[in-house]
Amino acid sequence: MIQIDALSKRYGGFTAVDDVTFTAEPGRVTGFLGPNGAGKSTTMRILVGLTDPSSGSAHLLGRHFSQLPNPGREVGVLLDASAQHGGRTGREILTLAARTMGLPKSRVAETLERVSLTEEEAGRRVRNYSLGMRQRLGIATALIGDPEVLILDEPANGLDPAGIRWMRDLLRGFADDGGTVLLSSHLLHEIEVIADDIVVIGNGHIVAQGTKQELLASGETYARTGDPTSLGRALQRAGYTAEITTEGAVRSDADLATVGQIAFDAGLVLTELRAADGAGLEEMFLQLTAETQRDHLQTPEREAA
């Protein structure tokens, strides 16, 4: 369980995170979606106590991160897979984490296997790792303490499609076991595929949040009827958009029930009624962030969110 309340972070006159409030529930994967520099990484750093907030609070399992006696055993964190000393081997980095948490040595080999890093790869120095291997090692560090909460910043960066699928299954299993997962991404497809709940952030503000279904439902409706022109006019009279597609169907921003009701009232027979294709998160994401994104293309804090 992660609770973020009215969190703000200002750097001089620039507000990186502005009154962010959301909750990540146990048993669910919460996706934190936003373009680069939107404030995702800053929010996550505040969450784990690496950055002090200007105002507001962040709690994990009902406590502030610094109050966790042995954080690695309760909260698995991956903020930046490249932030490791390149001269250490993967196994060494994982061993350091295991020892800090007071875990048995055997856990290192088990966890390496869990993230599909081979013996040979684990013995290599991290400077020779690909980004995908670093991500696996970072996820291993987060998982090794068998935590209740996972906080992962852009964990799918550098993973190939098979790797992304592997991670999706892993996070799904973790959440199904009652764990809480918060992962950020600027890649919409990833979030759409992995997350149950989605929080969209743009320029420090939360611009939308809800379950994936809710957010996707705000897309358009696709309807087929014998007389598309009449249906389109009826929709427009009711104050909705309507356009006729090349295949002679009607596309509208009214939701399914409204389109059905309007068609019924107009005495039109619907032969098909469904959410329109392409009304995915991507459109919503671009729509939601377009305006906020344009204002501050040059932000003082050039963070690789």
Added chain:
Amino acid sequence: MTTTTIAPEPAGPAAVRRRERPVPAPIPFGRIAGIELRKMFDTRSGFWLMASLVVLSLAATAATIIFVDADNLDYEGFASAWGIPMSVILPMIAVLAVTSEWSARSALTTFTLVPGRGRVIGAKAVVTALVGVAAIAVAALVGAVGYLGVATVMDLDPVWNLSFAELARVTLASEIGMFMGFMLGMLFRNSPAAIVAYFVYALVLPTVSSALASTNTWWAEHATWFDLNWATMNLYTEMTDKMWAQLGVAGLIWLIIPTLVGLRLVLRSEVK
């Protein structure tokens, strides 16, 4: 749009397996210190930096045996030979103990596993100080063994003219150098900047100070109160109470106060 398999609906709250978890025990300080010690050795550069201490004390002992006349050979000669490389390498070890976390950005992991940054820095300070003592002990031992070997082979009567008190003072002088490095590491949190700052501290400032002393009589008489290097050099002689007081004052100005500033920076600044 490509198709993907639909992930199963998440189980409802009732079905979520409630995992009863005991609150883990806090991380003991000794464990953190052990981890920090391990981190000093577990990279190739760290390992060779540590190994160089042993290699250099061997080299210094060998050089003393080769270049010093048998008649003039005494244990103090060995001690001053290994003292020089120690005074360069030990502060570097102290600098890197702190700065490598920031330069390699591994601080991100370190401080998310141990959020009490003060405990991590404390652990680093303790193991750094211990490494300093261990290095001097190894060098003293290597020197003694070398001297004993030579004395036996050449049938000399070994002169053990380095008292324990003197050795302790030499160790303290090395620890002050390490303290300097550690403090600068905290202030800069960047390896190259802190190393450069150390050499300014250890080489440039003393030069400026002695130049000043040669033209200004007041400074020549009172500099030991304000010049840490000067005050530390006295450790290689018999220390009077006044010298100890001078060391204390200079240490307060050049070590303690900047350490407080550095600590505040380390504890409060953002880790990125």
